[in-house]
Amino acid sequence: MRAKITYFVTAAVLVFYFVLVGSRGVMLIQDGKLITVTMGIAVLVLPLIGIWFLWANTRFVTRANALAAELEAEGGLPVDELVRTPAGRIDRDSADEVFARRKAETEDAPNDWRCWFRLAVAYQDARDTPRARKAMQRAITLREAAE
Template structure:
């Protein structure tokens, strides 16, 4: 195995996520600068508005941190499952446009849901359920299931 192929590849969406984060960081920097400028005027109304404006960058930074933490934990879970040979296999039939066949996704979903009902404390079951939700195009529930898997994961 060559040195290049032995190196771990970057996750697929990492470059895009970092780019969007940098752009969002520039936006947050600009907003924070406006808030500080308002506070420096010393006028009570502007000081109040400036302080309120500074809350926005703090919230954004907190949310970004939480999303990156979740992404890192999901990757660690995937690594563990890959090592065990237990990653969910995406073998569902697809349309010529690449969309997963809805009926096939729904039927595959049932077994993953039953696994979670049998073992509600299993992060592995929740992880697989998340990808079943994703195949069924229910992104909101997929993220909820990934968050649940992450909270149960101790690695």
């Protein structure tokens, strides 16, 4: 729940920023001089990229959460079996062991979105966010292809 609140607050701040920057870009364009129009167009590109980025990430998170809910309903969510230090950090050897099992599972069933989902969780536990996102995207793609 805390993550959702943080996400929505961050998104709201970004939208406010996009509106503020966008209005400045429009003001520059309305000035009518070649240099200010050029700068205004350049300034408008930033909010457009930001809005696309925010939309793409929101879509990704929504789709990943839908997969998590479906997997939870099936009883297939990965169990947290990681060993943690007294400070709460994940033991690296424990994460490597879980990761190896998840990777083998995915290699045995490369077209099963559930395996890719669990692999994404293992990557995230191992703090390999780029691979976690790629694995989750693969899970989403496979799930949508199955529909």
